[in-house]
Amino acid sequence: MRREGVFVEKNDKYALEMRNVSKAFPGVQALRDVTLQVRPGTVHALMGENGAGKSTLMKCLFGLYSLDEGEVILEGEPVSISSSRKALDLGISMIHQELHPIPERSVMENIWLGRAPLRKIGGVRFIDRKSMEAATGKLMKELELDINPRTLVRNLSVSKIQSMELAKAVSYNARIIVMDEPTSSLTGHEVSHLFKIIRSLKARGISIIYISHKMEEILEIADEVTIMRDGHKVGTWPAKELTTDLIISRMVGREITNRFPPRRNAPAEEPVLEVRGLTSSFPKSFRDVSFTLRRGEILGVGGLVGAQRTEAMEALFGLRSLSGGKILLGGKEADLSTPIKAKRRGLAFLTEERRATGIFPVLSVEFNLLVAHLGNYVSCMRLLEQKRMRRDARESIERLAVKTPSSRSLIRDLSGGNQQKVLFARWLLINPEILILDEPTRGIDVGAKYEIYSIMSELASQGKSIIMISSEMPELLGMTDRILVMSQGRLAGIVETKETSEEDIMRLATKYVA
Amino acid sequence: MESKKTVLGSSVHFLSQNAIFVVLVVLVLLIAVVDPRFLSFAILRDVLMQSSTRAIMALGVAFILITGGVDLSSGRMVGFAAVIAASMLQIPEYARRFYPDLPHLPVFLPIILAVAACMLFGMLNGLIVAKLQVPPFITTLGTMVVVYGINSIYFDMPPNNSQPIGGLRPDFTALGSGRLMNIPVIILIALAVAVIVWILFNKTQLGMNMYAIGGNRDAAIVSGVNVVLTIVILYAIAGALYGVAGVLEAARTGGATNNYGNMYELDAIAACVVGGVSTTGGVGTVPGVLAGVLIFGVINYGLTFIGVNPYWQLIVKGLIIVAAVSFDIRKYIAKK
Numbered sequence: 001m002r003r004e005g006v007f008v009e010k011n012d013k014y015a016l017e018m019r020n021v022s023k024a025f026p027g028v029q030a031l032r033d034v035t036l037q038v039r040p041g042t043v044h045a046l047m048g049e050n051g052a053g054k055s056t057l058m059k060c061l062f063g064l065y066s067l068d069e070g071e072v073i074l075e076g077e078p079v080s081i082s083s084s085r086k087a088l089d090l091g092i093s094m095i096h097q098e099l100h101p102i103p104e105r106s107v108m109e110n111i112w113l114g115r116a117p118l119r120k121i122g123g124v125r126f127i128d129r130k131s132m133e134a135a136t137g138k139l140m141k142e143l144e145l146d147i148n149p150r151t152l153v154r155n156l157s158v159s160k161i162q163s164m165e166l167a168k169a170v171s172y173n174a175r176i177i178v179m180d181e182p183t184s185s186l187t188g189h190e191v192s193h194l195f196k197i198i199r200s201l202k203a204r205g206i207s208i209i210y211i212s213h214k215m216e217e218i219l220e221i222a223d224e225v226t227i228m229r230d231g232h233k234v235g236t237w238p239a240k241e242l243t244t245d246l247i248i249s250r251m252v253g254r255e256i257t258n259r260f261p262p263r264r265n266a267p268a269e270e271p272v273l274e275v276r277g278l279t280s281s282f283p284k285s286f287r288d289v290s291f292t293l294r295r296g297e298i299l300g301v302g303g304l305v306g307a308q309r310t311e312a313m314e315a316l317f318g319l320r321s322l323s324g325g326k327i328l329l330g331g332k333e334a335d336l337s338t339p340i341k342a343k344r345r346g347l348a349f350l351t352e353e354r355r356a357t358g359i360f361p362v363l364s365v366e367f368n369l370l371v372a373h374l375g376n377y378v379s380c381m382r383l384l385e386q387k388r389m390r391r392d393a394r395e396s397i398e399r400l401a402v403k404t405p406s407s408r409s410l411i412r413d414l415s416g417g418n419q420q421k422v423l424f425a426r427w428l429l430i431n432p433e434i435l436i437l438d439e440p441t442r443g444i445d446v447g448a449k450y451e452i453y454s455i456m457s458e459l460a461s462q463g464k465s466i467i468m469i470s471s472e473m474p475e476l477l478g479m480t481d482r483i484l485v486m487s488q489g490r491l492a493g494i495v496e497t498k499e500t501s502e503e504d505i506m507r508l509a510t511k512y513v514a
Numbered sequence: 515m516e517s518k519k520t521v522l523g524s525s526v527h528f529l530s531q532n533a534i535f536v537v538l539v540v541l542v543l544l545i546a547v548v549d550p551r552f553l554s555f556a557i558l559r560d561v562l563m564q565s566s567t568r569a570i571m572a573l574g575v576a577f578i579l580i581t582g583g584v585d586l587s588s589g590r591m592v593g594f595a596a597v598i599a600a601s602m603l604q605i606p607e608y609a610r611r612f613y614p615d616l617p618h619l620p621v622f623l624p625i626i627l628a629v630a631a632c633m634l635f636g637m638l639n640g641l642i643v644a645k646l647q648v649p650p651f652i653t654t655l656g657t658m659v660v661v662y663g664i665n666s667i668y669f670d671m672p673p674n675n676s677q678p679i680g681g682l683r684p685d686f687t688a689l690g691s692g693r694l695m696n697i698p699v700i701i702l703i704a705l706a707v708a709v710i711v712w713i714l715f716n717k718t719q720l721g722m723n724m725y726a727i728g729g730n731r732d733a734a735i736v737s738g739v740n741v742v743l744t745i746v747i748l749y750a751i752a753g754a755l756y757g758v759a760g761v762l763e764a765a766r767t768g769g770a771t772n773n774y775g776n777m778y779e780l781d782a783i784a785a786c787v788v789g790g791v792s793t794t795g796g797v798g799t800v801p802g803v804l805a806g807v808l809i810f811g812v813i814n815y816g817l818t819f820i821g822v823n824p825y826w827q828l829i830v831k832g833l834i835i836v837a838a839v840s841f842d843i844r845k846y847i848a849k850k
Contacts, residue, residue, distance in 0.1 A: 127530075174639045216697060218608030258611050270594075317736075319735075319736065337735055339735055339737070339738045340738045340739075340740055343738035344738075349736060350738055356732060356733075357730075357732045357733050357734070357735075357736050358733055359730065359733060360725070360730045360733055360734075360796065361729070362729055362731065362792070362796040362797050363725055363726075363729045363796060367722070367725065367729075370722075370724050371722065371733075371734070371737050371739070372721070372737040372738055372739075373720050374719045375719060377719075378719050381545075382718060382719075383713070383718060384718060384719060384722070386717070426737070
């Protein structure tokens, strides 16, 4: 039901306007007078460092937060969005960075959740599975998706689940779709497929608000880019007027000449860690992985999603069971069968899933910093030396420039990048000899990335050894000494970073892909 | 922005952060309005005495709730400890002794035995939960029934044949009804336990590990917390506290039957939850639990005191559980 007449022109101009939006939380002004204008049928990128206010702005749009000030105008009409249900009814859908489908239910049930087509039999309403399947099939066809409506979501890849979520958004007649870091767990091929879907959505007049930290992607897919910093809007520009350097300098408010810090580490010849024939006890996981890690070296681990990189490296930290293989530390065979043993032998592991296996959301920043290191603060009376704990927590917060109201704040109130810094600091506190970092900069802004790279570089030059699993090619090429590439659970090759290229790594990554 | 904060605003914030204590004070005042005699020393002392064993028990349950578990066996363990201690601490002249020929034992021996028995069952709970990964609800449901069974068999042994155990020695009942400088010993014991538990919660690695396991078990494993050992120790400590509560319950009432402690587990969980312990784990404080226990103590004693029908008390209790938690949980729900 569109209005006629004068409003039409206005409608044509913006599908969505958020005008002069402000939002404060206790101790933080998260948004200050932010205006966002999205044209119909365009991809509008929203960029900014972690904590810049992108997520808060989107949560306001989706009815998860109420506005302190400002208004939301949808196709020319002011609307009040009090709940996510209301947002959906108004045609606003959001696809979160971490997807939450119901794994044990089918694709169609997930899509029509809570509004399944019904059929009356003898006055009692039953779910009409037939018309549900037909509607889902039609939807998939329209979007050129190859997903069977009856498949259990548990059996879908991340990329397929995301496509399903997009289909769900379309099924709500969404006019605005917000996508938060949609490509963070997709392979290159899957990304281009996603972009194809996005383009077809655009052609249907749907506007996409696209949140991402990946410059190359933004420049490829976005029509306009709005950049935010510290809760302010810096500005909106057509994507074709922007370059990676321009975006970065506007995001951080200063010129960044290098994405990676200078490297000063000099890997020694002696190996600190030798892995021989590491094989999982699950046949579909990794097998026969062998490599060495030298003192002061940063070893990258590359490969496609599903290459079992995380699994193989988690095995070094006692998080996965092994059926074979040897791990040698300093030339002697070591038992690293539990995280406790691995930690005791000087290993640290920063996991990929920040929320699932990293943070303790309901506990303080200080607790989150110190939890892996508590044994160090036990005094002779078996009590904890809290003065020293508080001091170390404060120092960690300063050292990594964690933005938090206080060390007593709950970690869940921090932005993703700051949570990641806390987790990094947690492991630095135990002063490990070998750090395993699984996607350490995923979902983190450029500034925080640079800081994490700097710390890695500094640690390596102090003689610490680092294993970094990464799906980001520039990061692998920019930060490592050697790169180990896995393919389908097997070691595809180890290359010297200086002598390799993206093409070489991709070739290795697909070596065993059937 | 900060300067705009009004006195009203900050006091609302204070109230919402300390809701439990406010509820407790309001409750006491409400009862005092109806009958001002409630605010006398003797009456408040009685409320505290009645709450003492409940407090010790609830503190035990708090260990388990904070790890994200639940303990249904606590009530039956209280009964078990009460019967064990009472059965060995009767006066020699008493006609129906549990052990007719038992020599005079030092008072601490049966007490230690009773506490150790409960600690053992607690440890068993912990092992089943941590090692076999049986959900705590099921594990402790099983233990609850088993402990009651064992207690009943013991209680039914000839010559006792399920007769209530009475005639307890005065050196034992002194723990329950004795005074030290006009303060009941039982209150002092409960206070001492609360202080020890507070230290465990706040000042020890064990306490930190407890919060870590409840806060995010998987993250605790990755962080190198010894989850299995920690859980076993925590359940054992909880068991020991149920034992202490049971012993004191026998001493306070001067007797014991196998039905002692029946349904206490639900009161203990309710007190914890009203006191701000999160049922999903990771959150909970000693002052909160104590306030929760006192709220129920005041309701039990106070409403009887002002002549409210006991069945109405049940309704009030139930409403308070739900109301307090729905209020408290606002602190943790994402800010809107």
